[in-house]
Amino acid sequence: MKNPVLTIVVPCYNEEEVLPETIVQLSRFLNELMEEGLVAEKSKILFIDDGSSDDTWKIIYKKSLNEEVVRGLKLSRNVGHQNALLAGLFSAKNASDCVISIDADLQDDITVIREFILKYREGYEIVYGVRRKRESDTLFKRITAQGFYKLMKKMGVNLVYNHADFRLMSKRALEELIHFNEVNMFLRGIVPLIGFKSTSVYYDRKERLAGETKYPLKKMLAFSFEGITSFSVTPIRLVMVIGVLSFFISLLFGAYFFSLKIWGNTETGWTSLITSIWLIGGLQLIAIGLVGEYIGKIYKESKRRPKYIVEIDTFNLPMPRHLMNDGGNKNELHSTNFRNLSETN
CATH class of the missing domain: 3.90.550.10 (Spore Coat Polysaccharide Biosynthesis Protein SpsA; Chain A)
Structure with a gap:
């Protein structure tokens, strides 16, 4: 050789x-x-x-x-x-x-x-x-x-x-x-x-x-996120799984509170309501942001x-x-x- x-x-x-x-x-x-x-x-x-x-x-x-x-x-x-x-x-x-x-x-x-x-x-x-x-x-x-x-x-x-x-x-x-x-x-x-x-x-x-x-911490994290989103759709599937779990958990809580109402043990409260709103709202924002990240990548690819x-x-x-x-x-x-x-x- x-x-x-x-x-x-x-x-x-x-x-x-x-x-x-x-x-x-x-x-x-x-x-x-x-x-x-x-x-x-x-x-x-x-x-x-x-x-x-x-x-x-x-x-x-x-x-x-x-x-x-x-x-x-x-x-x-x-x-x-x-x-x-x-x-x-x-x-x-x-x-x-x-x-x-x-x-x-x-x-x-x-x-x-x-x-x-x-x-x-x-x-x-x-x-x-x-x-x-x-x-x-x-x-x-x-x-x-x-x-x-x-x-x-x-x-x-x-x-x-x-x-x-x-x-x-x-x-x-x-x-x-x-x-x-x-x-x-x-x-x-x-x-x-x-x-x-x-x-x-x-x-x-x-x-x-x-x-x-x-490569300080900020760049390392950005590089890692770039690698994950460039090679896998698992994060977006994970968000879907979380959404499905949240849906079924909300059904369980709904059934639980409905049973309390039937038995007359309900108490009006603000904490549980606002907590659930913040939880669901946070999950929605995370999901939208993650979907936006993938759409952004498609946008960059399309411009060639x-x-x-x-x-x-x-x-x-x-x-x-x-x-x-x-x-x-x-x-x-x-x-x-x-x-x-x-x-x-």
């Missing part, structure tokens, strides 16, 4: 604090893989700037001028981690035999990439990086994360337990991934649907080198808007070096005839 061309895809959003060290470590490791004869000399690292407001793109671009293995992709605005990751995967697909995605904070162990490549050379088309344990997480994060995976499994969603977005995908797997056209992309659930030969490699996650996490738009691409179309000098002239950059790409749904 000839040495595969590997592209390491790294989504970045406001990562100026950690990015220089990330580039150094990944570049050094990729060169080691080349020297060992595990990957081809044409292998690259593709950093995707997801509309960062700091110097993330400036760092990526300057390194791409000096480092042969470093390339960059600048999106026109922030589109979120999943869409930024898709932009990198699809951009690297045609020039690569396999692609590995990893976060910029280097909490995922980059040495595991060697095992990824060995598994790929054995014939596996998808290799998942799976955490051995979650001892470094807070108790709250550990409970909520593990609860999320268990909940998704009970809803019939085939997730790889304790796997995030650290994975290897072959070119053939990526060509099939393109056929998933939905706007609400939840890659952890979609990739297992491809169904090609896959395996897992286990590793211990590290502490973040620098900067702050881009692009998931992302590429402003600058140094992976497929290298930029002239004279255009960037200490940050470069933004107007000159925008007036240059770069290729603007968009992946439609």
